[in-house]
Amino acid sequence: MSAVSGRILVVDDDAAIRTVVREALRRAGHVVETAGSVADMRRSLGSFAPDVLVTDVMLPDGDGLDLVPEILSRHPGLPVIVLSARNTLATAVRATEQGAFDYLPKPFDLEELGRAVSGALAGRVAANDEGESERHDLPLIGRSPAMQAVYRTIARVVSNDLTVLILGESGTGKELVARAIHDLGPRGPKPFVPVNMAAIPRELIESELFGHERGAFTGAAQRTAGRFEQAAGGTLFLDEIGDMPLEAQTRLLRVLQEGEFTTVGGARHIKADVRVIAATHKDIERMVAEGGFREDLYYRLNVVPVRLPSLRQRIEDVGELARHFLDRAANDGLPRKSLDEAAVQRLVRHTWPGNVRELENLMRRLAALVREDRISGPAIEAQLGGTAPESAPAIESDGGLAGSVELHLARYFAGFGRDLPPDGLYERLLAEIEPPLLKIAMSAAKGNQIRAARLLGINRNTLRKKLTERGIDPAAARRG
């Protein structure tokens, strides 16, 4: 798992997690000590002197994240990896603000933790800015693993000026992400200036971006500041960058390379103190390959890519998002509504070609139209008008069997909203998977149990027991 080994202190109040993490890190060659509380952690920090600290947030006697600044003041440069079950953008940002080296949402992947530990040991210690406490009212909703990855990237770019390229289908929240990066960073108090390339006539794009001098072209009656100038000290959000004409691309590239620009018709060089965030829903790599987008500009813009998942790819977030939009509609004066379980199930089955924007519009429509306080499945069906049959082909998974199972489970969980499904999920899932597996193996082996057992890699007696348990008739396989 890692080339560099080191001394790792793992702090979690859950003994099972401590054991699993300790064993995984030991297998990777590290020396590991564990602690179950803040008090134990303090003791071990002194006596064990770890190279890396891995800590949970919620500990019985304190908050692991709140302690990070204090730990860093006593142990400067100690990389702290924070594990948290509170998977919000707020936690990811707070972890970065507190000076944590990395943040992993729970449940986390052991390999990922291994990589984070290796990264920490390799000496990439993040600067530990003093941060303020948790920010509320963060605009991005969703706790799916796909959004966790987005939050982690956002958290890493808020405090620097790296150019960010946001990719994602229309309505996935690209502008919202750009605004969050701006608002949360040091440029927050300065202007955020969005420019939509697709909405400006091609011949006016350069003057729109860089401004023009009086008389620069017919109709230019006076000097006008461009968007770069308006965004001074702040952030320029270049939306639909794929629609930028080639000549404007060349000029933009020069500005990004030189850090200054000239207005159209002007000779004076103006310093561009602007953070640039670009976005597109187009396949920009393909545009580069086909010559529609300058490759050098693409690399300049794509310093940090953020790929926003479609709503289909994070369908487990649909319930939380829908409730969020109903709350917003109520705050805007529309009647307050809630969703019943069938309603959420129906939302989960829709394919959402318009992504979060489509969901937002639907919720506003329902808040205005539905008379009952609780919105039902049929009410949603009536609005969606049967646009998404249950077997909608657009809900595909590209992760093979694991991907399909994950998608299935995500939908299943989403159907329960904020509640959990009934206990005993593991057994229920096996009860669904085992029968088709056993039947196919039996039929492939033409009913021969020894052959089927070998195919499955299990013992013949085990196979016989399972066939009985699952009520599968071995003779049926022979006939089939």
Ligand SMILES: Nc1ncnc2c1ncn2[C@@H]1O[C@H](COP(=O)(O)OP(=O)(O)OP(=O)(O)O)[C@@H](O)[C@H]1O
């Ligand atoms: N994660 C999210 N949480 C809450 N609201 C969201 C989220 N993502 C998107 N939205 C909302 O959905 C709407 C569409 O988002 P936004 O305009 O940012 O999408 P976009 O990807 O920039 O779309 P386009 O490509 O069409 O410009 C907005 O009203 C935004 O507030």
